[in-house]
Amino acid sequence: MTIGELRKERVDRGIKVRTEGIYALMSWRELAYLALPRLVLIAGLLALPFLVPGMYWQKVISIVSIYALLAISFDFLAHYVGLVSLGGAFFIGTGGYVAAIANKTLGLPIFLTIPIATIAGAAICTLLLLPCLPLRGVYFAIVTLMYPLVLARIIEALDILGGTDGIMGVASFPGHWTEQYVVIIMVLVFLFGLRRLVNLDIGLVLRGVKDNDQAVRASGMNITRYKALAVFIASSMGCLAGACLVHIYMWAGISLFALDFSILPIAATVIGGGGTLAGPVLGCLILVPASELLRAFGTLRIAFYSLILVGFIVYKSEGIMVFGQRKYHQFERWVKI
Amino acid sequence: MTGKPILEVREATKAFGGILALNRVSFDVREGEILGIIGPNGSGKTTLVNCITGFIPMTSGKVFFRGKEISRKPAHKIADLGITRTFQIMRPYYSLPAYKNLIIPLFSPRAKRTGGWRGGGRLGDRATVSVDILEEIGFERDSFVPYKMASALPTGYLKRLELARCLALRPEVILCDEVFSGLSMSEIASMVPLIERLQMEGITLVMIEHRLRELFRVAGRVLVLNFGEKLMEGTAEQVMADKRVKEAYFGSEEVEEVMTYA
Numbered sequence: 307m308t309i310g311e312l313r314k315e316r317v318d319r320g321i322k323v324r325t326e327g328i329y330a331l332m333s334w335r336e337l338a339y340l341a342l343p344r345l346v347l348i349a350g351l352l353a354l355p356f357l358v359p360g361m362y363w364q365k366v367i368s369i370v371s372i373y374a375l376l377a378i379s380f381d382f383l384a385h386y387v388g389l390v391s392l393g394g395a396f397f398i399g400t401g402g403y404v405a406a407i408a409n410k411t412l413g414l415p416i417f418l419t420i421p422i423a424t425i426a427g428a429a430i431c432t433l434l435l436l437p438c439l440p441l442r443g444v445y446f447a448i449v450t451l452m453y454p455l456v457l458a459r460i461i462e463a464l465d466i467l468g469g470t471d472g473i474m475g476v477a478s479f480p481g482h483w484t485e486q487y488v489v490i491i492m493v494l495v496f497l498f499g500l501r502r503l504v505n506l507d508i509g510l511v512l513r514g515v516k517d518n519d520q521a522v523r524a525s526g527m528n529i530t531r532y533k534a535l536a537v538f539i540a541s542s543m544g545c546l547a548g549a550c551l552v553h554i555y556m557w558a559g560i561s562l563f564a565l566d567f568s569i570l571p572i573a574a575t576v577i578g579g580g581g582t583l584a585g586p587v588l589g590c591l592i593l594v595p596a597s598e599l600l601r602a603f604g605t606l607r608i609a610f611y612s613l614i615l616v617g618f619i620v621y622k623s624e625g626i627m628v629f630g631q632r633k634y635h636q637f638e639r640w641v642k643i
Numbered sequence: 644m645t646g647k648p649i650l651e652v653r654e655a656t657k658a659f660g661g662i663l664a665l666n667r668v669s670f671d672v673r674e675g676e677i678l679g680i681i682g683p684n685g686s687g688k689t690t691l692v693n694c695i696t697g698f699i700p701m702t703s704g705k706v707f708f709r710g711k712e713i714s715r716k717p718a719h720k721i722a723d724l725g726i727t728r729t730f731q732i733m734r735p736y737y738s739l740p741a742y743k744n745l746i747i748p749l750f751s752p753r754a755k756r757t758g759g760w761r762g763g764g765r766l767g768d769r770a771t772v773s774v775d776i777l778e779e780i781g782f783e784r785d786s787f788v789p790y791k792m793a794s795a796l797p798t799g800y801l802k803r804l805e806l807a808r809c810l811a812l813r814p815e816v817i818l819c820d821e822v823f824s825g826l827s828m829s830e831i832a833s834m835v836p837l838i839e840r841l842q843m844e845g846i847t848l849v850m851i852e853h854r855l856r857e858l859f860r861v862a863g864r865v866l867v868l869n870f871g872e873k874l875m876e877g878t879a880e881q882v883m884a885d886k887r888v889k890e891a892y893f894g895s896e897e898v899e900e901v902m903t904y905a
Contacts, residue, residue, distance in 0.1 A: 526722035
């Protein structure tokens with residue numbers, strides 16, 4: 307018997323009732339079946355600062371969390387609202403500069419600057435992106451890509467906000483434990499918050515905008531408003547990440563608008579599995595440390611990086627998380643055709 | 644049955660570049676009636692629906708709903724007034740189960756306002772209400788069908804889902820763009836009573852159809868479009884007897900078949 311005569315059949319485990327998202331739990335075993343993957347993720351992330359050797363890698367964990375926030379926000383916009391955003395750098399930069407200004411110019415303490423940067427930064431981003439929200443197609447991606455370039459050049463050319471030197475001497479977190487746990491807990495809060503949101507009724511509307519925006523309009527809803535809401539949520543995550551980054555580096559400069567912040571979250575989403583929200587976090591946990599390890603190769607780093615990415619797209623385009631979910635939730639068996 | 648006009652279309656004109664897709668089309672839709680719109684392919688039927696519901700802006704002309712002009716309003720505002728439409732090419736929310744497809748319209752301001760708790764408003768459980776609406780429209784409640792992904796549903800159910808999406812808004816007018824097309828004879832047979840019941844519940848229907856026999860059974864009046872212009876308007880018998888309509892449909896067996904039938 308050759309492979310050609312066989313077909314892989316997949317059967318859902320019996321725990322699923324009727325449809326996605328409705329479970330009938332009959333025992334502790336079934337409860338554990340659902341809770342275990344989530345608990346492993348939560349406990350794993352919380353334990354991470356203890357598991358890594360030394361301060362250097364603890365810093366890497368913070369950066370992983372920053373990128374994870376960006377990646378979750380990209381995944382949310384792309385797979386649940388249908389807006390492909392290349393605006394990671396835009397969000398980081400806006401949030402970062404708002405936090406730096408609030409801290410240096412207004413003299414606010416760190417636990418006020420971060421919330422302010424999150425809300426005000428997200429409001430600024432949403433307002434600036436508002437004009438392209440009624441458009442369909444690639445315009446949103448293009449505009450989100452242009453803004454960070456434009457803003458960086460404006461700051462450089464007009465020599466405002468510290469110019470090329472940036473804003474120095476921004477307050478740091480009280481301690482490196484606080485720093486790590488603030489960002490890690492924020493990742494968990496936004497990850498589980500968004501997973502909840504996309505299954506609420508309002509989340510279904512957002513998913514409807516992605517699937518068929520005309521039908522949402524025909525249902526009497528203003529799709530631009532819902533897109534703006536989604537952009538606000540996503541950009542608030544990005545701005546929060548930016549504010550934390552500024553306080554970690556104690557400096558805000560035009561490198562906050564670097565393209566890395568736009569590209570790496572997308573790569574992480576591809577590797578981790580789009581549409582799962584947890585997948586991008588996983589992707590960041592792989593990609594960011596990998597890029598640190600590849601630092602020894604200098605500029606060749608990007609080449610290796612791209613190879614990893616191409617490999618994933620060609621051989622496992624669904625992503626780690628989707629692959630894992632399938633293995634976990636379904637039985638597979640070979641049947642004769 | 645001839646109530647006062649609920650929708651008045653005045654000189655609706657739509658030009659795509661140099662081509663007039665609609666040329667000064669005027670007609671009334673009366674409250675509680677079923678108005679059929681027929682015409683050969685490319686005669687502007689779908690464009691007319693798109694213009695009335697605000698999905699594409701009219702070049703000139705006006706539309707009045709209960710005496711108030713709606714021709715410059717955006718699509719979602721018009722839907723919010725209770726003028727809903729189905730799409731010729733059904734595009735449900737494929738990644739959602741059928742019943743979750745309905746939660747989206749039930750979340751709209753109009754459904755929250757008009758539905759009370761039964762409509763899934765502030766207090767309602769929208770999942771329950773959506774299964775109720777689906778049952779009403781022919782999804783078997785205790786089967787797997789309402790819980791299936793929309794991508795796995797056959798055409799007949801998708802057409803019903805399109806109608807259900809309109810019903811969730813508690814509409815006053817439904818503009819149906821070819822609900823019968825692509826359905827088997829038995830599916831159409833089960834759809835016709837549904838359409839009649841919607842009319843009895845007080846909903847005004849405008850139906851674009853190519854299935855003339857079924858349309859003539861339900862429609863009180865029929866409007867004939869040809870090359871973007873109104874050819875005539877009248878009862879099913881008048882339309883069937885008209886020479887110009889026969890010419891417009893020249894070669895179409897369907898009309899002749901219906902005409903010999905009548």
